[in-house]
Amino acid sequence: MARSFIAELATSGHTVPVRACVYESNPPVWLFPSIGEYPLYDDFAYGQMLKDELRMSRYAEAVRRYAPGRTVLDIGTGQDAVWALAAARAGARHVWAVEVIPKSAQIAREAIEQAGFADRITVVEGLSTEIELADPVDMCVSEIIGTLGGSEGAGAVLRDARERLVKPGGVFIPHRSVTTAVALDLTSAAAGELPSFPLFTFRYVEQVFASVGRPFDLRVCLVGLQDDPQTQERSYVSDTAEVEPLEFNGELRPEGVDRAELTFTRRGRFHGLALGMRLWVAEGDEPLDSLVQPSSWTPVYAPLSEAGLPVRPGDRFEFQFTTAMSDDGVHPDYALTGKLRRDVGPAVPLRWSSAHHQHGFRSTPFYRSLFPET
Ligand SMILES: C[S@@+](CC[C@H](N)C(=O)[O-])C[C@H]1O[C@@H](n2cnc3c(N)ncnc32)[C@H](O)[C@@H]1O
Numbered sequence: 001m002a003r004s005f006i007a008e009l010a011t012s013g014h015t016v017p018v019r020a021c022v023y024e025s026n027p028p029v030w031l032f033p034s035i036g037e038y039p040l041y042d043d044f045a046y047g048q049m050l051k052d053e054l055r056m057s058r059y060a061e062a063v064r065r066y067a068p069g070r071t072v073l074d075i076g077t078g079q080d081a082v083w084a085l086a087a088a089r090a091g092a093r094h095v096w097a098v099e100v101i102p103k104s105a106q107i108a109r110e111a112i113e114q115a116g117f118a119d120r121i122t123v124v125e126g127l128s129t130e131i132e133l134a135d136p137v138d139m140c141v142s143e144i145i146g147t148l149g150g151s152e153g154a155g156a157v158l159r160d161a162r163e164r165l166v167k168p169g170g171v172f173i174p175h176r177s178v179t180t181a182v183a184l185d186l187t188s189a190a191a192g193e194l195p196s197f198p199l200f201t202f203r204y205v206e207q208v209f210a211s212v213g214r215p216f217d218l219r220v221c222l223v224g225l226q227d228d229p230q231t232q233e234r235s236y237v238s239d240t241a242e243v244e245p246l247e248f249n250g251e252l253r254p255e256g257v258d259r260a261e262l263t264f265t266r267r268g269r270f271h272g273l274a275l276g277m278r279l280w281v282a283e284g285d286e287p288l289d290s291l292v293q294p295s296s297w298t299p300v301y302a303p304l305s306e307a308g309l310p311v312r313p314g315d316r317f318e319f320q321f322t323t324a325m326s327d328d329g330v331h332p333d334y335a336l337t338g339k340l341r342r343d344v345g346p347a348v349p350l351r352w353s354s355a356h357h358q359h360g361f362r363s364t365p366f367y368r369s370l371f372p373e374t
Contacts, residue, residue: 023198062282070138155254183238185268221298269308
């Protein structure tokens with residue numbers, strides 16, 4: 001029985017039809033909008049991050065290693081002020097905890113007071129790119145890494161922090177990130193159905209549309225991808241490529257063009273890419289990897305072919321991945337153009353783009369089917 005149906009989203013006084021499902025019907029894979037870049041954080045989103053044990057333990061370790069005796073800037077402290085409190089507990093001299101969402105900043109302030117650290121942690125409400133500090137700090141901790149490494153603006157925001165708010169040679173946590181890409185075959189994962197938005201995600205889609213001021217082809221994540229080598233539940237059909245390198249303790253380039261290639265490792269149908277991130281929290285750490293570890297970062301879906309193009313081991317997808325700053329100066333627009341090269345037949349050109357806030361709506365077959373015109 002089909003799980004998906006057409007429902008309606010409410011946006012700027014009118015409704016938009018959308019392919020939907022009920023979460024309780026246990027859809028094999030489903031869609032969730034990429035929300036961190038707007039930034040739409042609530043109890044649910046902060047809660048998911050606190051439950052991500054690997055993320056929490058890597059950050060806690062790094063903060064304990066670097067914070068003692070230092071002055072610290074925590075960019076995006078969130079409502080729990082986790083890294084500001086961890087730094088103060090580890091013996092930081094003083095922490096400036098910056099948060100742009102007013103409600104989160106207020107809750108953070110209360111949490112800090114309750115924990116008895118109001119004298120050593122100052123909460124600053126606002127964007128880190130718009131604040132001033134009397135003196136630059138010794139180190140900066142932040143977790144503004146997106147579903148794509150730089151999608152929440154880590155490149156531009158942390159470059160600004162390095163130039164204005166942190167002493168020369170000051171330490172940055174995290175150390176580096178990359179965006180990762182792997183080819184997807186959704187045949188078994190989607191069980192014959194196109195992935196849809198569960199009803200509970202509507203409020204997030206509506207808030208993303210509201211923050212941009214109109215409906216548009218928003219960036220979507222795929223939840224529930226299976227890639228278990230022990231079973232037939234395999235979704236990944238290629239090796240993995242890295243693009244968008246961001247060196248937070250080195251030369252930080254928030255924009256760029258990367259060339260990469262994926263080699264197919266299994267026979268299947270090529271529907272698109274899963275894009276994720278690897279994150280080295282401190283220098284010398286093993287990276288967190290959102291494509292292979294269960295984590296609070298969900299892979300972004302870059303649909304390339306609705307029907308799926310048949311592929312065999314040894315076929316290749318060569319592509320160029322472009323990260324360009326959107327006109328807000330912080331959040332990147334992404335574009336990917338490539339060619340599928342198979343054993344036989346001509347190369348097949350494929351493309352995907354995902355702007356932070358764009359005018360295009362229903363601009364590709366994927367979005368025309370996700371938001372059908374009735
Ligand atoms: C992924 S959450 C991390 C929250 C917390 N630090 C943690 O690791 O659990 C990112 C937070 O950073 C905030 N944020 C993003 N960019 C910011 C900026 N440039 N200045 C201040 N806050 C920012 C968001 O509102 C959000 O609360």
